[in-house]
Structure formats: structure tokens, C-alpha cells
Amino acid sequence: MLFFQNLGNITLSNFAKLGRSSFFLMHTLTASITVLPRPRLLTKQLYSIGVLSFLIITISGLFVGMVLGLQGYYILSDFGAEESLGMMVAASLVRELGPVVAALLFAGRAGSALTAEIGLMKATEQLSGMEMMAIDPLKRIIAPRFLAGLISMPLLAALFSSVGVMGGHMVGVGMLGVDDGAYWSQMQAGLDFQKDIVNGIIKSIVLALLFPGLLFLKAMMRFLLLKE
């Protein structure tokens, strides 16, 4: 009996959480529209969320690309197919690693900075203060950060992939002697804009919706719960 009770409890509370998250995401999305006429709030966040993540994304992208170039070369050269290195590196970056690893790095750097910032705002009563000034913190604090994340994440993923391709080129062509022309032409021939690049961008937009959304939810949850 107790087992069923617990099962019911867990299921219900998870559904409640899901509902709260959806409401939160919905409110954030509608609030984001109100940020658009106030570009200054947005550009500030684009800088602190996007531009400041530049370095870590570039370095990680470069090294991931170099590793792909090195290991890919060893495996492909067994079959005499090292000319396909460019395609392999680009496909794995653009379709898979770019959006996912960039999202993880983004969540690690910008996400933790954001949650810390919002946590501090809560502790120093800034959010409460805004509420009492009849300023919705969701519109003023969350929405610009959310929108900035949504804009910068696909761009950072694209940066990650491009730098990775360069890294693969550096190792494959520069050090291991794959033909330069073959590296680029194979890539160009093998990758489809619609199927690979657009899908990669869509993937990173979906992750951009989920990741910062979840981070904000964690940061805001206690604040929202206290209010109710």
C-alpha cells in the first residue's frame, strides 16, 4: 500500500514540477517579447553571457577539432581514406559535438554565473525590492538573460564547430600531411546545408531553450515558491 502511495506521490510531484517549469518557460517567453523594444538590457546580457564565453568555446573547439583530426587520421589511413578526414571532422562537429558540447560549456560557464547572480539578487532582496516597486523581475532580470542565451548559443555552437574544423585542419593537413584541397573539397561535397548545418542550428536552439530555462528555473524556484 505504502509503495503505491509513494509512487503516486512521486508521479504527482513530478507532474507538478513539469507544469511549473512549463508555466515558467511560457512566462519567460512572453516576457522576452517585452525586452525587444529595450535593446540596452539585451546587449548588456549578450556581452556578459555570449562574448565572455568566447574564450572557453574557442579553446575547447580547437582542441576537440585537433583530437578528431588526429584520431580520425589514424583510423581513416588504415583504409587509405584519409582524404575524407575533412568531412568526418566537420560532420561530427556540426551535427553532434558543436551544439551539445557548446551547450554544456555554456551551461557551465554562463549558467553558473547566472544562477549565482540571481541567487545573490535574491539574498540581497533585489528581487523583492523590484517586486515592491511593481517591476516584474521576470521581465527585467530573467527575460533579457534568457533571450541573450537563446541568441548567443547557436552562434557559440557555430563558432565551436568552425574553430574545430580549423583544429582538424591544423593537425590533419598541417602535421600529418592530408591533402589541403581534399580536406576542404570532401567537406564541401559531403555536408548538406539543410540536413547537416540547419539541423545542427536547430539542435542548438532547442538546447538553448532547455538549458538556460532549467538553470533559471532552479534559481527562481525558491523565490517563486516563497511568494506563493
Place this chain on the structure above:
Amino acid sequence: MGNSVDSATEIVSIQNLSFSRGDRKIFNNISLSIPRGKITAIMGPSGTGKTTLLKLIGGQLYPDQGSVTVDTKNVHQLNRADLYTLRKRMGMLFQSGALLTDLSVFDNVALPLREHTSLTESMIRSLVLIKLQAVGLRGARDLMPNELSGGMARRVALARAIALDPMMIMYDEPFTGQDPISLGTLVKLIKEMNKTLGHTSIIVSHDVEETIGIADYIYVLSDGKIAGQGNPEQIRNSDSEWVQQFMNGYADGPVHFHYPAANYNKDLFEI
């Protein structure tokens, strides 16, 4: 002072309010009213829910029972838009100041004006400078909140709270942790602003001397109940032992020095 709702003389009316956090009852069926245009103090030891009371008045918390009426409107029955409209007419000064750390002093004071009015930037500038002049910090307009002392931060927050010329201001522990000079400044400011701007002030505090010096009416809270009320004179001469202990800071009295424990001798020799 009765508890009947009389909107001409009362701005806030609290009826039969109960509120609890978890199992702990913070307020147990209290009723009080706050007169318009006066300075009303709500006093009591730490943890009696003074700040909670302000949050209930501001509609940030919901009571378990009872009602809070501000300017004839029941705060907890308003929808979000109406609540926000009402809040524009209430200023609140937080203990920490609650200034936005990424905005300068000027921008902090300008924030409510920019958010809620469509005034031109030059008009906002003049208004902000007038408000900052009132708290004596016109010269500090370009400083960031982390460059301000605690007392200055509270004065900036006060300038921000009066930016929209509210009908009442709630002060949350305005005197805590201030040096004598900023304490004197804050006391003077609260008193003068109440007189010149004609708004209602609600001060939540446990600093007896400062508060009693400026308050017109005082409520003393204890254990979720009102332990005493009246003007400063009545409170000073209250026959309630509890109020006397609080006002004079006696270490022992109705609030015992010792936290409830087993017999001392028995406790010591128990192996």
C-alpha cells in the same frame, strides 16, 4: 483606536490576520490599523515577524486567514495588474537597501520613473536630482552601490522609494547597524519626509529609543500577538511586564534568560 475601517483616517487595516511558516505560527489572529499621514511603528524582538507583516501588507506573502486592506483595497484579492498598480503607490525601504548592484545611484533612483512613467529623460533627470537632494546625496549620483556605505545605501533606497511620490512608505529595520551619524540622519529624514511629503510611514524596528522618538503610534508584537499599543508615552508607562522588559531591555522577565532546559543540578551530575 478601534479596528473599524475608516478610509479617511486609516490607510492600512489588518483584520484577524493569521500567518504561519511551517508549523510555527507567526501571527495568531491579530488586528491593527495604521492611521493616514502619521508615523506608525511596529516593534518587537527579532523573529516576531515584523518584516513578514510588511511583506503581507505589500502582497508578497499570503495570509492563512484574515485580510489586509490598503487604501480600501483588499491586497490579497487583487489581480496582478491591480496589485502592481497599488504597489506603485507604496514605497518600501529594505534593510539592505536592495539597490540594483549593476546600476549607478542615479539609475537606481531613476528606475521606477523609467519603468512606470513616460517622462522625458530631462524630466527624469530633474526629478532624480530633486529626490537625491532631499536625502543629501545629489553629489553621489555617479557612484555605484558597492561604493556606498550602509547608511548612504539606505538613503539612496529612500530616494528611490519616494521617486513615485507614494502614499505610504514602509521602513524595514531602518536603524539597524548604523553609526550614530547616519542613524541621526535617517531619523531626521524619516521624520521630515513624513511631514513635508505628507505620506504615511510604517517603521518596523527594534531600536527602541530612535523609534519612540519619532513615532506617533506604536504597536509592540510578541509571539504572534499584539502585546501593547499606544502613543510613545502610553507605551513607556505600559503596565504590561512584557512591554516593560522589551522597552528597557531587561535580561530576565516574561521572556526568560534561560532557554527551557532540564534541572541544572540534575543535568550537571547526570552521567
